[in-house]
Amino acid sequence: MSNLVQFLVNGLTLGSVYALVALGYSMVYGILKLLNFAHGDVYMIGAYIGFGVLTAMGGAQNPAISIWLVLVVMFVVAMVGCAGLGVAIERFAYRPLRNAPRIAPLISALGVSFFLEYSAQLLFGASHRQYDAFSFGGGALFFKGINWGPLHVPLLRIIIIVSAFALMIALMLLVNRTRIGKAMRATSYDREAASMMGIDVDRVITITFIIGSALAGAAGVMFALRADASPLMGFNAGLKGFTAAVIGGIGSIPGAMLGGLLLGLFEALTQGYLSGRWSDLFVFAILIVMMIVRPTGLLGKADIKKV
């Protein structure tokens, strides 16, 4: 029983990271109908930016300022840096291809993804970089936290889950309550009509990339806190994030959150009870089943086209 709860907590942590990645996929897909392959690599760059900030501030062992402040700065800088990267990618790799055949921006995205992966390998080496999260405040991230009978939920997981949910709530508010959110929804509904109504579509797309990439950057730091940063981490996260977006219904923001959490739980449970080696295959099976049974996803609407 306590095993099950432990797996659920693990799944929730993993799921929050997936959900943040899935949001970026889903939002970009909703607006541009483009599968942004480079999204997973933006997440990877976020993890490295976090590492760079941590090193610049003296590392986890003897930080220049309070380690909790360093953590906040890591998140902020990674989010800002990734937002800039996302905007640059959109501006230079996707915008020139906005009216090209659909396969063209996909290939361009593939190129960007590969360029980022190998640039990271060139600059930071192929080895994995540890944040050394155990040394944060003398191991506070792992030893403190909620103790509940035999169950121990480390502070790190609480931070990840809470901050991920805070970001998602902020995103929901932004999309549903603000003017720019309305413009985003309008653009995703019908780009041409939106531009005729006076919405600056280019600006909306840029903002979408800013938000999506910032979320990916935060997710990258979260993941690297738990595990490590490596040049190829984005590939796997990209696949999982996309699967999560498909499960929830691609283009739907609540769907991406739900899909991410479900996928994280599913993966943690299969890893716990079945086999860690094959967990990628189980996720792949879920994607296939989802595409056969319900291609619109759990919360997506069927795309009815009138020509």
Add this chain to the structure above:
Amino acid sequence: MSTEPGIGRDEWVARSEERRQRGGFFGPGADLFMRLPWWLRWGTFVLVIALIPVLSSSGYVQRVAFDTLLYMLLALGLNVVVGWGGLLDLGYVAFYGFGAYLYAWLDSAQFDIHLPTLLAIPTVVAATAILGLLVGLPSRRLSGDYLAIVTLFFLQAFLTIMINGNSIFGVNLTNGANGIAGVDPISFFGHRLPVAHLGVFNIWYLYVALAFFVVVLVALRFVNDSRTGRAWRALREDPLAAELMSMPVNRLKLMAFMFGAATAGLTGALFVSLNAGVFPESFALPLLITIYAMVILGGAGSQAGVVLGAILVNVMLEVLRSPQHSRWVFYAAVLAALLGIVRPWKWLAVVLAGTVAFGFAVREVAHAIHPAWTAGATQGTDSVGRLIGHWVAVPTTLGSGKVIAYVALIAAILALTQLKGVKRMLWMIPTLYLGAFVWENVLAQKPEVTRFVLLGALLVGVMTTRPQGILGSARVEIV
């Protein structure tokens, strides 16, 4: 590209290439060559490859020629899916890998089966085609993005299975990461073709690969000229219109997919028969990107284009292995790009002279501030390398300056694409120097990684500037 109007091509579209004037030094020669019938043009090409052993007795050159032939085959197969069908198949390499593994299972001590080659290869081709069908089926609508991600995931799943395949329900299928070694060489009617002859590459493998290349090339060409080929093109241009013309859209897509997969499987069998072993790492993302770069650079949709792309990319990758050669290629490529971009030519002189002067100035300033900033040595020991070492500042250690210089270079190049006129020319000078600096200090240090960085950049660059590639035909749209 024929200039005859046909089904789906009216006269205006058919002659669109002709209207574009062929100029330049090679223009007349190229025109003459294009007027030959297609089989004569390809015959010349095949003859040149067949003569490689005569032209060069180096085993290395022959081996590279064999590898290039395999890449050409792979590019021809991917061209069916991407160029003709307009589908993004990111699991393509998995079919190649599956073909290789299947051949290894049918012809090695792994299960102690030793089929004759003439039986094994058709089996591999058929099985890979069926696998392609199975992978394509679930993404029923097969719209571009879903297909792309399902196939990419399929590649990942394939690698997972092959790496962990040393005990599937207790059966050792693949030997895991160690791969299957000791695969039989090709044998015809009981006559075995040894992989190496007197320690060097057996030239007969080049001819076997060439024979398969010709068969695949001609077969695919006939398919493309058939009803199916025309339907593929219609599908690629406008799936909706194609469906309204009562074309079986899904079946056509699956067919394109299967043709691609079968070609990849065949190539996999050839690959494993020469290498006598197969390992899961050979079929990962870098290979996928390499083949995509070939198809996109050469021009998706044109057989001559993708073959040219395969030659260019593979030769580039081979040259980039050594620091001296790669330096030559780098500066030559930059110079060629400048020749293409900078007009009028007096500006070229200004830019080049400016860059050289700028370089010496920066190096002197850097030297005056801190001698260690110019105390390093360039890679390689040839005279050009030493000469460049007097021009480019090479610090002994760069540390995090590596990241800053790299990011600055990318930013400078991106800014360059936005500038116009004189500003652009002037901006080129620091950009070029920064490019040389990053090349000598960062890129030349790790050639194995640099190759793939360049391939990624190549894909984006080609897509955004010339999506039809070198030899592909531009889309002529009638609105």
